[in-house]
Amino acid sequence: MRTAHPLHTRRDILLLISPAAAYLVLFSVFPLVYSLGISFFDWSPTTSSFTFVGLDNYAMLARDAVFWQAAVNTGILVVASIAIQVVLGTALALFFDLHLRGSWFVRGVLILPMLLTPVVVGLMWRALLNPDWGMVNWLLGELGLPKPLWTADPKLALVTLVLVDSWQWTPFIMVIVFARLQALPRDVFEASAVDGAGRIATLRQVTLPLLAPAIAFAAVFRSIDAFRSFDVVFGLTYGGPGRLTTTLSFYAWETGFSFTRYGYASAISYVMVIVATVAFMVLAARLALRRADAR
Amino acid sequence: MDHVTPASGAGRSPARHRVSGGRRRRSSVARLSALGIGGVVAASSLSFATVSAQSGGTFDPMACAGKVVRIALVDGERDDFGLRDKEAEIEAATGIDIQLTTMALGQLNESLAQNLRAPESAFDIIHTIGFNVAGTAGAGLLEELTPYLNDASKTPADYDFADFPAGQLEYTGYFDVESGEFGGDQLYLIPGIHSGSVLLFYRSDLLGGEGQPPVPTTWAEYLATAQQLTTDDVAGSAMVGANDVSGFLVDWYSRFITMGGQLTTGSKADQTLNTNLTSPEAVAALQNMIDLLPSSPAAVTSYGFTEAMDAFMTGRVAMWPAWATIAGALYGPDSPVKDTVAVAPMPAEDGNPRGVRGGWGLGIAKNLPQENKDCAWLLLTQITSKEFEKYQVMTYQTDPNRISTGSDPEIVAALPYIPAAVGAIESAQILEVATIPEAFEVVGAVAREINLALTGAQDAETAMANAQAAAETILKAGGHLAE
Amino acid sequence: MITRRIERAFAYLLLVLIGIIGFAPFVVILLLSTKARIEILQVPPTLDFDIDQIVSNYRNVLIDRGFLGYTLNSIVVTTLTVIVALLVATPAAYAFSRIPFRRRDGWANTVLSLRFMPAVAVAIPILLMMRFLDLDDTLPGLVIPYVAFSLPLVIWILIGFFDEIPRELDDAAMVDGCSRFRVLTSVMLPLVRPGLIVSSIFAAIFIWNEFLVGMYIVNSQSLKTIPLGAAGLISAQRPIDWNVAATVGVVTIIPIFVFSLFVQRYIVRGITAGAVK
16 A cells, blocks of 8 residues: 555655645744844844843843733733633533523624724723723713722722633633533433432532533633733733733833834743743643544 | 814825825815915826926926825824825825825834835835934934025925924934934924924813913912812813823923923933932922822823813813823814813923923935935925915814914914914923933833822832832933943 | 423523623624714713714725725735635645654644744744845735744644544545545545634634734735724824724624624634544
8 A cells, every 4th residue: 555655655744744844934933033032132223233142131031120010910810811711601601501592692792702803802991991981980880889990090900901801702711611511422411410410519520520621721722822912901001000911912012112122022022932832831731632532 | 964073083095195186186276376386387297297307596396296205104193194185286286106104103113213224215204203313313314404405496495494493493303413412403304294392271261260260380389270170070180190101291291390300410421321200309290290189080090192181172171281282182173162272381380381392303314316315305395384284283283393383373263272382392391311212111111100109009209219210220221321 | 390481581581681791892882983072972872873973984984094995905914814824734734634753743732832922922033034025014924924823723723624534535545546645635625624614714813803913014004904903093192083993893893793603603613623522
């Protein structure tokens, strides 16, 4: 058989994979390496400075209070968002598993936020949360509740960001968990129902453990994305008040784009690359398991 | 009813800018004379695009017929709107094919930094904000304009350069490349398309009249008046309380300099440039803003221009210090307060009302063939002319650049604040750190601390100490202050 | 049983409630898009509609502000990117699925890991590369990096779909003397079509919304995509025109809403392609 011939196999692989490999090396890997290189330079086109500074940018990062604040903000954003989204997303998936009539439409509406242009999401919520004429505060006022300054109150701004991120991305978790639910063998449930286990007990002892891998996958996937959060910050808070909602991505963007300090911006983003890579290794371990299962 | 209002900024076509006969208006010939372009113009005949030889001595508007002039303007400040309206008209009058690109501020600065250093710039006319003049003109990247200005064959006889306010020319006009300071006698920019003046906008039905508190002339009075005017429905004062550079530029800096503050000491040349943000005046300026919080709208710490202007427009604010180029829209036809809004010079503790100098300049890239530069200059004279400014100011309420704009009866009748705006321009003060390329970073960093102080997260002294630390870090990183 | 019925009724109530909460923000934006600038400031908004105002808002956004043009650019960029990405990714995914080679899963994971790189880390190098190729401020200058951004997920999703096709089909075709390439083009492609659809949708969603790298590359008004145009609404020195911003919101949301209702099941399939088996 021709397939068995190692030479053919090798040629096949080259033929099939090399376009993609070349493309990725040229336009994904090379920019990443380039960026690492830039991070060793003090480079700003505005001041036309271009000098090799070794690890100076990284040393400066370590002393940069804004960087650390951005790191903490990003951490809080990731943890809080994922916690909310996992709980809410799973609950919604279980709810939709009831297969009520018309739920496809509601699901379609709920999926919408994650398909939207993120700047528009930010602008939309800026309008809805406007302290003077936003509908959210108007509604709270009608209900006799206090009207918070969502994006201006230092204690609240990051919470607002978490809430908007959750509005946008809870459906992502919901979709994954819902799909997993559909794939579960129904007889397991029926068996436990016959056993007379209560619904809560079934949920805790049978359903949730079966869903756990899907939830974990969704959570890791979302975490890495939340770690890169930029768009909604740009549209909603622009990093303020003070620096209280500045994420690492936003800080890197601002440094690179607004202040054109390319070297420093690259150093910030390279720290992110390293963190994302480590985080991905956790994910990859799970994915490898999944592929092994599939075979 | 077509509600294309100035405030909604409607009606500008951002589409590709190509000359097309269909877009030219029938009245264009009539308006050409208004544009100050004498002589007969073969209206609508671009096919007639022969480059006429420089007839020594007299200005020929068609000298660049058939040529393309590429111009980069800032986006989002309505500076491009007038040109979009007038594009076909100017093209007909000059035969020049105008290609307009607009970019957001950060993008524009970055693009200019690249283009002006490239072998040949992709833009002929460039637009630079005052804070970036050091980075463009100061870096020797712009064409010196004096030879063009003084050449009668290149500049229209009625251009009237003397009409530009001296103070604005010191900022977005002359620059001394050698010392890296504003002023000097080398002209690199023509002020435009809008300048930036700060004025006190107030409600004439609430103050200044009989039995009402007088319009405040010091910041202490301003605070007292604001407290006095505050009721359940109306806040005495508004400001940019959000995380926004104008919280620094308009609100804090105006207080600071007129309380006797001086933003910087030392010089970048010997690496001793430092800010005085912990000075008593710096803290007092911020304290004045903090003291105003109870007399401000409840949500003032989330107020940028948009929100402050909305609050004023809906009658919920009595006094608001603001860039005239923004707040001019309060006089717009759709403004509910258009009949009750009035302006005064900014309050000043030292009796000399003044605010930060803002505004933009238009220059010509140095790295271009001579022909491009000549044509760029020709177009530049058209878009900085008296007539063009009149149209731009009248239609979009952007800040004027010419002294004569403040005395044009038609403009003053429609926009009564304009004379005050011209006055404010003549007395405005250049931000001391504007000569360093990191000016925006410094301003941004201080603005953030001011914003945090207003939200109650820190007191005035802590805020200014943090601001000083942030500014020092930036100055050191830029090599303007020794470690 | 009565409790069953009550439960059922309660569930439907909840469904309606979730639907309302999910839908309400969009309705508010829709409402704001019908108002004049000054009417936005009135809470609650009135339900009086002025057709001239509505026409004026939408004409302003679509024509004057060029969103019709931005939409066209978005369509061109998205379509080109998806086509190129599929052309490059499909053979690779096929190889990953079918031909065993050393550390295959490791390489597959490495490819996917590129999907998680922060865009901000590559924005500056990509700008410089496009400038070097003289492609900055052009649509190809957007398509080239966007293909690179799309490839990892497209390859990953397609591997999953190839895995589902029985290997016996390849073997049979190859016994008949077909080369790998022929097997891919004439046997596999028709079978993997759902995978092509799903991965196209995912690439399209991403590209449709990308703007961080786009902001670096595109300057010209005439080349902006929808997100770049929308980002232009947030300017430092100008009041935001909320009626215009809301209209922009509606104009961008409606096509996506229609799209999501129709392709919902593919989206679900795509998201779960990696996670659930």
